Amino acid sequence: MSELLEVGDRVVARARPGEQVEALVLRSSDTEVRVYEGEIESFSSAQSHGVGVRVVVDGRQGFAYAGTLDDDVLAETVAEARDNAAFGEPDEFNGLAEPDGVPVAELDLYRDGLLAVPTDDKIALAQELERAVKGADARITGVESAEYVDSVGDAAVVTSTGVRTSGRESACYVAAYVLAEEDGDTQTGFGFSVGREPADLDVARAAADAAERATRLLGATKPSGGRVAVVLDPYVTAQFLAILGATLSGDAVLKGRSLFADRLGETVGSDRLTLVDDPTDARAFTAGQTDGEGLATRRNVLVEGGTLRRFVHNTYTGRRSGAASTGSAIRSGFKSTPGAGCQALSLLPGDRTQAELIADVGDGILVQSVSGLHSGVNPVSGDFSTGAEGLRISGGAVGEPLREFTIASTIQKMLADVVAVGSDLEWLPMSAAGVSLVIGDVTISGA
C-alpha cells in the first residue's frame, strides 16, 4: 500500500510552480469462478492497476488516466492532464481538497484471510451453491450461473495540497441466477451472500433466496390497473434510495438538475422519513474511510423527519455553495474526476416488521422487484415509472403472485406518501440499505 502512496508522491512531485496536482492510484487483485452443471465454466484471475491525474492551474482543470503505473506512462499522463487543463475554462472554485482536520474513522474493511483461501476452496463454494440451489425446490429447472467472486483493492490519493491517504479493502460474494418452471410457466430469481472473506459467506441463504425468488412468481398474473398502496421489499427500497440520493448531490443542485435545489429546510416528505448517508458504518457494503479526494468520510443526515437538511458535497461543490466538502467525493475507478454523491444511504428504521406492515396496509401490493429504473425514472423531473412484480395483499396478508405491471408516481409524491418504514433494515451490495417501506398511493397499470 505504501507502494501506491509512493507512486502518488512521484506524480505529485511533477507539479510545477502554481500548479495543483492530484494522483488517485488504484490496484486490485480479482478472482472469479463460474460453475455450470458441476464443472468449472470459467476461472479468471487478474491483477490490475491504474492512475488518474488531475491538474489545476489558474482555475483551469485537466484530467488524464492510464491503466499502468510504469514511470514513462506516469510522466506522459501528467503531461497530458496539464495540456488538457489549458482547454478548461477558469473557475474560481476549481481546486483540490485540502486536509480539513476531520479524523479518519478506523473501519474493519480488510481481512488477510481472503488471500489465504486456496483456489480449490473458492471453486468448491461456487459448486456448493449450485448444488444447494438445485436441491432447494423441485421446480428449479436450471442454474444459469453460479459464481464466486473476490477482490482485494488498494487505493491511495496524494495531492500537492497536502492530502495523502490510502486504504485497503477486501470483498467477496457468491451469487446464483436460477430458472424455475411449473405448468409451462418459467420464472427466474437470484440470490447472493456478501462478505469481507469467504468465512462470512452464507451459501445456504443465497441458495434459498434464489429459489424463493424464482418460484414465488410461478403462475403469476397481471393485475388490473388502479391506485393502490404498496409495500416495497427492502431490495426495492434500496434501489429507490439510490435514485433519491442522486437528487441530493451538490453537483445536481448547483447545476439546476435537482428537484430539491431550493428546498433546504423545507418539508420534502412524510415525517416518517429520516435519511442518512454514512460511509463510516462498516456494515455498509460501500463503507469507506476516505472519499474520492482523500478526505475522511463522515455521517451526513440528509432528511430529518421529512425536512431537507443537507446536500452532499465534494470539494468543488462545497466551495461553490459556500459550504465545505461533506467528504462525499465519489469516483468510478481511476478513469474520471470526482463527482459528489451519496455513498451509504439508509432510512432510519421504524418498529414494525414487514408482516405487521402488510397487516396494517390491508389491501395493496407487496412489490418484490422492479425493472427499468434507469429508463423510467427521471431524477430531474421526478417522473417515476417502473416495471414491477410482487404479491397481492388482501385482508392484511399476502396472496397470489402478480407480474408485468407498472407502478407510477413522482419522486416528490412518493416521499409525501410514505406511511411507514419497517424495522427490517438490511445492508445490501449497493450504495443503500434496504428496509420495508409503505407508500400509500401509487398508480398501477396492468391488464
Added chain:
Amino acid sequence: MLDEAVIQRTLGAALRTGGEWAEIFVEDKRSSSAVLDDGKVEELTSGRDRGAGIRVVVGETTGFAHTADLSEDGLRTAAEAAAAAARGGSGGTRVADLSRHTAPRPNEVGVAPEDVAKATKVELLTRADRVARDQGSAITQVMARYGDSRRKILIANSDGLLTGDDQVKTLFSVSCVAFGDTGMQTGRESVGHTIGFELFDQYDVEDLARRAAERALTKLHAKPAPSGTLPVVIGKGGGGVLFHEACGHGLEADLVGKSASAFKGKVGEQVASPLITLVDDGTIAGEWGCFAVDDEGRPAQRNTLIEDGVLTDYMWDHLRARKEGRESSGNGRRQSYQHLPMVRMTNTVITNGDTDPDDIVAGTDKGVYVAQLGGGQVNTATGDFVFGMTEAYLIEGGRITDPIREGNLIGNGPEVLTRIDALGNDFAMGSPGMCGKDGQGVPVGDGVPTLRVTALTVGGTAA
C-alpha cells in the same frame, strides 16, 4: 502490436498444461473526451488502456487471465495463470503456425481523432451550448459531451489465426434541462459512428443542440402518461431498442444454451408477425456497432435472425459455436482485454415494410406515439421487458396530439413480436447505444421503420 514469435511462444505456454485451445487478445486503446456543463468547458480527459487477455479452453472449462504488462515475461505469466485455471486436459495440442488474415473494414476513417486540435473539439461544445440556450429562456441547463476513441486490437489463437482491427469511434451528445410551471424536464440528442472527426461533416452540432432543447421545451407542456394497455406506434429510428430488448438478447446462443431464453427450441417456427424480418449486422458501414473483426477475430457478418416472422438462427461466439460444431456468426465481443468475450449484438435492425408511416398513425384511433425510446431491460428467460419513453405523444382520432410525460412501457417479447400489425417504409438507424450484459458494456446500434404494436402496457399515472 506484438512480435509474431512472441505470440507463438505465449500461446505455447498457455497450452503447456494440457489446454485444448488458447487465444491471446491484445488491446491498445486511446480515448479523449471533453465536457461542457453549466455554461463552461469543465475539463478534457485523455486515457490510455493497454494490455492482453489470455484464454485457455479445456473441455467445458475456460481459464482466463489478463495483464497490462506486454513484455514476453508478462505475457508468459498471464498465460501460465490462465493455463493453471484450465487444468486437467489431455494435452497434445500444439499451436498451428500463425497465418495473418485481414478482414475488410466496413469503412475507412476520414480524419483520425488524434489529428484534430483539442481547441477544435472544444469549439463544438461551446457552439452547442450557445444554440441550445438560444432556443428559449426556459432552457436552464445544458451539458454537451464530445468523445472519441481509437482501439487497436490483435487476436491470435492456437488454430493459427492472426488478425486485428483498428476501430475509431466518435460521439457527441447534448442534454438540456427546461424549467416551467410544471417543474423541470429534460431533452437529449446524441450521434455516434464508427468513423473519425468527419462525423461533423455529416451532423451539425447546432442542429443536435436545437433538437435536444426543443425536446425538453415540448415536455414542459406534457400531460401525465396514460396508464393501461394501448396500441403504441413506435417512430422510425428511435424504436430499435424495443427489438434489442424484446427479442435480441433472447437470440444470443449463450443464453439459449442455458435455457435462459424464451426462444429456445424455436428455430423454424413462426415467432413474430409475418411483417418482421430481424437482422443483426456488424458490417453496416460507419454504424456504432460495426467492426472488421469481432473480439475473437471473426469477420463481421450480416445475420438474419427472423425472416418474415420465422426464427432462422441465433447469434454465436467461438465457444458456443464450437460446442455445436458450427461456425461463429461474428458476435463474440468483449468490453476490453480485461473481460472474457461472450455473445453480443452488433447493429440490430428491422428491415423496411411497405406502409406509409402517416397511414399507420392515421389508422390508430387512440394510442401512444413514441418518438424516442430510452434504455431498456429484459429478462430473457421469461421475455418480460421494460423500456423508457423519453419523447412520446398521445394519438387521438388518428392524429398525434399532446406530448406526455416520461414513463416505462412494459411487455413480453414473444407476445409483442406477434402483435405488430403495421410496418412503415421509412427505416432509419437510431441513437448510439451501450448494451450492458453480465457487467460488460459494448457499443451497439439499432434501427427500425415506424411500426405499430396493437397492445403494450403504458406505465403512466393518468386514468
